[in-house]
Amino acid sequence: MKKGYERRERVSKAIQREVARMLWSNVIKDDRLSAMVSIIDVNMSPSLSSARIYFSIIDSDLIDDIGVQAGAKAALDAQSGMISGELARTLNLKYAPRLHFIYTKSLKDSVELISLIDRTVESDESNK
Numbered sequence: 001m002k003k004g005y006e007r008r009e010r011v012s013k014a015i016q017r018e019v020a021r022m023l024w025s026n027v028i029k030d031d032r033l034s035a036m037v038s039i040i041d042v043n044m045s046p047s048l049s050s051a052r053i054y055f056s057i058i059d060s061d062l063i064d065d066i067g068v069q070a071g072a073k074a075a076l077d078a079q080s081g082m083i084s085g086e087l088a089r090t091l092n093l094k095y096a097p098r099l100h101f102i103y104t105k106s107l108k109d110s111v112e113l114i115s116l117i118d119r120t121v122e123s124d125e126s127n128k
Contacts, residue, residue: 032071076101
């Protein structure tokens with residue numbers, strides 16, 4: 001495995017942990033983040049100068065609410081400078097990466113898939 005790729009993966013995982021920590025410890029304060037937000041994945045550019053941060057809404061009552069999704073994205077975008085600076089300090093990065101927050105519904109899709117599997121198993125068991 002290439003050395004640059006390994007570093008990129010390590011930095012991606014560290015950013016994922018740190019942004020999640022900032023969200024859960026209320027370092028990122030914004031009323032638009034009233035729903036529980038989960039950081040799903042982080043993809044770093046090869047130069048480590050920018051990061052795409054994929055997030056999802058955890059609250060099952062709000063997961064389909066487009067207004068909540070847009071509000072969370074707007075809040076994260078508004079705080080991206082502060083988050084980027086905090087990441088550079090905390091992770092000892094030479095340069096603060098530009099952050100791009102992207103909403104993903106992969107968490108919702110996973111929950112729906114698990115529900116479908118459970119229903120199928122129950123149906124198979126009742127047919128025996």
